[in-house]
Amino acid sequence: MPTTSKRTQSGLKEAATDRQLSRKRSLRPFYESLKISFSDSFLPLFIDFLLLSSVKPLWQDDSNEENTIDDSAWKLLLPLIKSELEEYHLESISSAVRLILSTNDEFKTEEDLEDAVDEILEGDLDSFFNLATSLLVCDGGCQASKKFVSRISYWGYGCRRRFQESQTGFVGSLQEIIAHQQQEHNGYLESDHDDDSDLSAKEKKRIIPAYRFSRSLEVACAILALLEVGQLDEDVATSDDLDSLDSGYYRWDNSRTKNKYFDKWRELVRTPSSRLNMCPSNDPRRTDA
Numbered sequence: 001m002p003t004t005s006k007r008t009q010s011g012l013k014e015a016a017t018d019r020q021l022s023r024k025r026s027l028r029p030f031y032e033s034l035k036i037s038f039s040d041s042f043l044p045l046f047i048d049f050l051l052l053s054s055v056k057p058l059w060q061d062d063s064n065e066e067n068t069i070d071d072s073a074w075k076l077l078l079p080l081i082k083s084e085l086e087e088y089h090l091e092s093i094s095s096a097v098r099l100i101l102s103t104n105d106e107f108k109t110e111e112d113l114e115d116a117v118d119e120i121l122e123g124d125l126d127s128f129f130n131l132a133t134s135l136l137v138c139d140g141g142c143q144a145s146k147k148f149v150s151r152i153s154y155w156g157y158g159c160r161r162r163f164q165e166s167q168t169g170f171v172g173s174l175q176e177i178i179a180h181q182q183q184e185h186n187g188y189l190e191s192d193h194d195d196d197s198d199l200s201a202k203e204k205k206r207i208i209p210a211y212r213f214s215r216s217l218e219v220a221c222a223i224l225a226l227l228e229v230g231q232l233d234e235d236v237a238t239s240d241d242l243d244s245l246d247s248g249y250y251r252w253d254n255s256r257t258k259n260k261y262f263d264k265w266r267e268l269v270r271t272p273s274s275r276l277n278m279c280p281s282n283d284p285r286r287t288d289a
Helices: 006-037 056-060 071-104 110-121 125-130 174-184 201-205 217-229 239-243 265-270
Strands: 136-138 145-152 160-167 249-251 285-287
Touching: 006 056, 006 071, 056 071, 071 110, 071 125, 071 136, 071 174, 071 217, 110 125, 136 174, 217 239, 217 265
Parallel strands: none
Antiparallel strands: 145 160, 249 285
């Protein structure tokens, strides 16, 4: 009985993978065209768009030996794709609401949390997401990394110094997070020369689209502390109100960074090591410059 050598099998698998990658690239223009009809919705990043169950058949079919997707194949599945994008849009909103509520309050049961989520979803979502207590962190490419940041040092000199600190991702409302990710983290297969070589092992194993935002208890506590220091009402205060506090500087008394002073509230929130063991009862003390 004729057999296929391991080398031949490997070559066939590599060829199939290359065809899949080529078909993924050919879907990029179709994806870009969706931005017109979904301009006010949360269109997933292209890397997540490819994992929609309605999109996978266009590039994942190993029996398809074509290297590109034509208009007819795209139009055939377009109604299903649009329907699934609407579902993704709605689920991303409910996931964000659930995450925000779970880090802001304690709920006795999961049912209590879901009831609170439903109440928010039936109300004014724009006002909810604009609250300072609803701020999220980008989890779509702003990996925590150590970088040198320039800050004012108040160790008797009042001059600027550079410190190496670990920072988390972009901080903003859900709408701002989505816009930031579309601009900064949506370059997957944007060029004909791009491939999967730069993807992390986690991304390569991902099989369903992700909601790429996060909100830790540290972030929630830091924001509540800032609101208390600024004597701002957490039920109505927005990030613009926090911006108005940036006329001086913040002193985080038990900061574990080399410098306990912060020029901007966003710097403070983005620096995990400055928030260790910090909650509203241990407020950062703001002093006018």
